[in-house]
Amino acid sequence: MSSGIVMIDNIPVEINGEANLLALIRKAGIDLPTFCYYSELSVYGACRMCVVETKKGAIEAACSTPPQDGMEIFTNTPRLKRYRKMILELLLSNHCRDCTICEKNGQCKLQELAERFGISRVRFANTADQSPLDTSSLAIVRDKSKCILCGDCVRMCHEVQNVGAIDFISRGAKISVSTAFDEPIANSSCVGCGQCAAVCPTGAIIIRRNTDQVWEALSDPQTKVVFQIAPAVRVGLGGKMGQAQGENLMGKIVAALRRMGADEVFDTATGADFTVLEEANEFLGRLDSGEKLPLFTSCCPAWINYAEKNHPDLLSNISSCRSPMQMFSSMLKEQFKHSNRTVVVVAVMPCTAKKEEAARREFLDDTGQPYTDCVITTQELIAMIKESGLVFSELEPEAVDMPFGTMSGAGIIFGVTGGVTEAVLRRISVNKSNGALRSLAFTGVRGMAGVKETKLMYGDREVKIAIVSGLKNAEELILKIKSGESYYDFVEVMACPGGCVAGAGQPTVNNAAKQKRGQGLYDADRMSSIKRSEENPIMMSVYSGLLKGKVHHLLHVDYAASYKERQQSLQEKGCPK
Amino acid sequence: MSQVCDYRKLDEILEKHRYDSASIIAILQETQEEYHYLPREAFDYYAQKLKMPIAKVFSIATFYENFSLEPKGKYVIKVCDGTACHVRKSIPVLERLRKELGLSEGKVTTDDQLFTVEIVSCLGACGLAPAITVNEKVIGLLTPDKAAEILAELKEGESHAKA
Ligand code: SF4
Ligand code: SF4
Ligand code: SF4
Ligand code: FES
Numbered sequence A: 001m002s003s004g005i006v007m008i009d010n011i012p013v014e015i016n017g018e019a020n021l022l023a024l025i026r027k028a029g030i031d032l033p034t035f036c037y038y039s040e041l042s043v044y045g046a047c048r049m050c051v052v053e054t055k056k057g058a059i060e061a062a063c064s065t066p067p068q069d070g071m072e073i074f075t076n077t078p079r080l081k082r083y084r085k086m087i088l089e090l091l092l093s094n095h096c097r098d099c100t101i102c103e104k105n106g107q108c109k110l111q112e113l114a115e116r117f118g119i120s121r122v123r124f125a126n127t128a129d130q131s132p133l134d135t136s137s138l139a140i141v142r143d144k145s146k147c148i149l150c151g152d153c154v155r156m157c158h159e160v161q162n163v164g165a166i167d168f169i170s171r172g173a174k175i176s177v178s179t180a181f182d183e184p185i186a187n188s189s190c191v192g193c194g195q196c197a198a199v200c201p202t203g204a205i206i207i208r209r210n211t212d213q214v215w216e217a218l219s220d221p222q223t224k225v226v227f228q229i230a231p232a233v234r235v236g237l238g239g240k241m242g243q244a245q246g247e248n249l250m251g252k253i254v255a256a257l258r259r260m261g262a263d264e265v266f267d268t269a270t271g272a273d274f275t276v277l278e279e280a281n282e283f284l285g286r287l288d289s290g291e292k293l294p295l296f297t298s299c300c301p302a303w304i305n306y307a308e309k310n311h312p313d314l315l316s317n318i319s320s321c322r323s324p325m326q327m328f329s330s331m332l333k334e335q336f337k338h339s340n341r342t343v344v345v346v347a348v349m350p351c352t353a354k355k356e357e358a359a360r361r362e363f364l365d366d367t368g369q370p371y372t373d374c375v376i377t378t379q380e381l382i383a384m385i386k387e388s389g390l391v392f393s394e395l396e397p398e399a400v401d402m403p404f405g406t407m408s409g410a411g412i413i414f415g416v417t418g419g420v421t422e423a424v425l426r427r428i429s430v431n432k433s434n435g436a437l438r439s440l441a442f443t444g445v446r447g448m449a450g451v452k453e454t455k456l457m458y459g460d461r462e463v464k465i466a467i468v469s470g471l472k473n474a475e476e477l478i479l480k481i482k483s484g485e486s487y488y489d490f491v492e493v494m495a496c497p498g499g500c501v502a503g504a505g506q507p508t509v510n511n512a513a514k515q516k517r518g519q520g521l522y523d524a525d526r527m528s529s530i531k532r533s534e535e536n537p538i539m540m541s542v543y544s545g546l547l548k549g550k551v552h553h554l555l556h557v558d559y560a561a562s563y564k565e566r567q568q569s570l571q572e573k574g575c576p577k
Numbered sequence B: 001m002s003q004v005c006d007y008r009k010l011d012e013i014l015e016k017h018r019y020d021s022a023s024i025i026a027i028l029q030e031t032q033e034e035y036h037y038l039p040r041e042a043f044d045y046y047a048q049k050l051k052m053p054i055a056k057v058f059s060i061a062t063f064y065e066n067f068s069l070e071p072k073g074k075y076v077i078k079v080c081d082g083t084a085c086h087v088r089k090s091i092p093v094l095e096r097l098r099k100e101l102g103l104s105e106g107k108v109t110t111d112d113q114l115f116t117v118e119i120v121s122c123l124g125a126c127g128l129a130p131a132i133t134v135n136e137k138v139i140g141l142l143t144p145d146k147a148a149e150i151l152a153e154l155k156e157g158e159s160h161a162k163a
């Protein structure tokens, strides 16, 4: 419904519910520059890059001005150009300019806009001071001297993730974005989701890079390097690799890794099939006994961190299943334990929190070595492919290795919000017809909404299910559960809004592209001849072979017990809780 | 170095504001009145009780210059260096106070936690310039010698209180 017309650079544009001029201008095909605007965050209106000029000569920030019928605005007048240049110069005047050695090189918005607006010199003296890096987190690295104070990370962490680990500290010239008492981020309430890094326009918050470790393993003939690739990764790199956004590029990734020297390449979706069987079992058991319901999913390590820090009382409701990555890593280590070379398992993940998960105490083998030796993100994989000079578009797709060469569509859709739930439902639904399977897709489990609910009959019991992504959504749901306002039997939680396809380790894209990635996974499921995890032909042999007597040891974890242990040892050390 | 908080006191303050996070500024204000600064424990405690991120509480506390994160002395002396006081020689007063107490720009509180000396701009008592406040009480028309006398009296009072 149109509610009027705005003249943008002399072209009439209809208002159709756009909340601000910026959205309208973008609809008109103009890429107005911004630093501090994200449609999913509150409007801050601080950077002033999005300025427009009205007919009367007033300068307004488009992101914080609602459109009104009859407005006439201009987006690219000489005054605006001068204004934007001035802002960029001011930002650069106290910003480090070591672009060539910055992790964000080529992906930095400040760099991009400086180029776009032709900044060739800065009229002000450089007053940037070098602050020490905060490398305390395994997920992210902070460099305050590259911060332009746009506040995107602060609002993301607080408004979307309900964590609030960072905020503006002090004011005036001393202002910075930091944790309380400027403590290392690892000591804060940070859960490692990396979403702050995903919105940071500069190199002030970046994802920790572990590619050196992988290159080293790959170049060592004494090392057997075993890769596993998470579902979301295959649909995450298209946009950066000259392929279609959301296209399933698994085959090419496998080929690229082999060319780089990988010894074995597997699909984390195979690991996910084991997660489905274990989690479905656990769920049915709890439905029977009526204990510890709702069952919360356990695949997302940022969610686990969040629960530990904010809802330790819920830890025993969380599934005892290790995440697909961890299940698969321990199985791979078991499979290759007699190798005469050192086995290194590298997980390629859409996720920064997985870097923390891999280092958790619960996931070290008897010698203290992590089952997952190294986690790299989709972005790091892209960097490695580029570094190796491989022309991605020309690679011929290849299949993953045996003996874990098969996976189900159910395992593949783990990468998108609702996928885990749908996969578990496929497993527990009594009606195994194709029609029943297809109709599951329409029960409300699919779609990028942050909160989804569905009901389903299991025997004569109605099973109530909730699916949330984004930790703020999780928090609100938990409060409703705790207050008794809502009841669920099964709750899927993913920290990243939209699920792992929108993980912080993926190249940053807009919402439309995230949706395409999700669709890419559903397409892969549709094309797959195996739909249900239990139909994966390797199941029988693995359960009766490699996993025999080791299911608990290799596939499960007790987060509630480790929490208790940690609290106890803290108390013994005399630390207040 | 932070003194261990009496959580009952913090509870009282919270109670008074009905555990309303929107009143955080008033809550911090009263906490500061109680302890003359904002003790670290108060941040943890309030964040937990008000269900606010601790970084947010810290952000608010550091936004207002009035809040102090460092322990302050029993007597907080604010020396005015507003225009009127400055031209009527507030700096020698400041220097004398610092000298008597062994303080400097970087060290504002004495080791025995008795005195804190700070600089502020215009106390609104320009007619009495140069002026200082001692725990909010304004004392005007100062000279360095008078300032030293005030210190001596305060110290005297303290040693009586102890005896
Ligand atoms: S990684 Fe996530 S939780 Fe940690 S500071 Fe960033 S947004 Fe907040
Ligand atoms: S760290 Fe990045 S996102 Fe956060 S305020 Fe600074 S520039 Fe903006
Ligand atoms: S939703 Fe996925 S990508 Fe995001 S933190 Fe959780 S596991 Fe990682
Ligand atoms: S994007 Fe509008 S002010 Fe920053």
Ligand code: FES
Pocket (backbone or CB within 6 Å): B080, B081, B082, B083, B084, B085, B086, B121, B122, B123, B124, B125, B126, B127, B129, B130, B131
């Ligand atoms: S200048 Fe000191 S009181 Fe006004």
